[in-house]
Amino acid sequence: MEHERKPVELRPEVAKGYLTHAEFGRVAFIVDGLPVIRPLNHVVVEGDIIVHTSHDSAFAQAVRARPDLPVAYETDEIEAHSHTGWSVLVRGTATDITGHPRAAQLGRQVPSWIDRPHDAVIAIRPHQVTGLRLTIGH
């Protein structure tokens, strides 16, 4: 039996709430004119998406090469069986804040799922946060 699946646009406050609750997402950025996408852990602090990565990662290199690097960020939670859940989409700009006084403290707040050098702290400032909820109609 197939139910009707209704996409519902999230109110911005609700989308920001999901983003804050999530620990994991994917960042998209441009390197040499080509789109690149990478999974990352994050934490939201005062509205900024803080990620902690390696100095040598493609993302850290791109951010250092261009101040206020335009990025897109996506996080979602889709229940595998019912296919219900939500997806949040962010457009913003990324800045390397590794040298800032609060960087070490912010970096420590980001959950780390991989044992790699985490020596770059990057802040993504959201300019737009939108989202979609997938529900099953009855």
Place this chain on the structure above:
Amino acid sequence: MEHERKPVELRPEVAKGYLTHAEFGRVAFIVDGLPVIRPLNHVVVEGDIIVHTSHDSAFAQAVRARPDLPVAYETDEIEAHSHTGWSVLVRGTATDITGHPRAAQLGRQVPSWIDRPHDAVIAIRPHQVTGLRLTIGH
């Protein structure tokens, strides 16, 4: 207690296997010089990632505006509690195949989680497929 989490690079065949098994991912592409990311359902047919979307979606519009549109595609499965799982990254090019003889049949193979017009069939040809497994060391 904190275990050691070791990232292991997936062999290309294994990464392609995960991609084929998955039904859901995120595509990144460029619109007006800015990165855009969108969640999508997919099916892998003869090595191509087939997605079915609306003619008016940002992705379908970008693909029509530029043949062989460069894209990145990501799919992952991360277990929320243990933070173990995998992520697969694809670099490739996307083409609108809506008018092709096999498009309707290919489009019907893509799982559809959203009740929206799905009148564009797009094939992403992977040029590179890489992946990472997150495991917990003992």
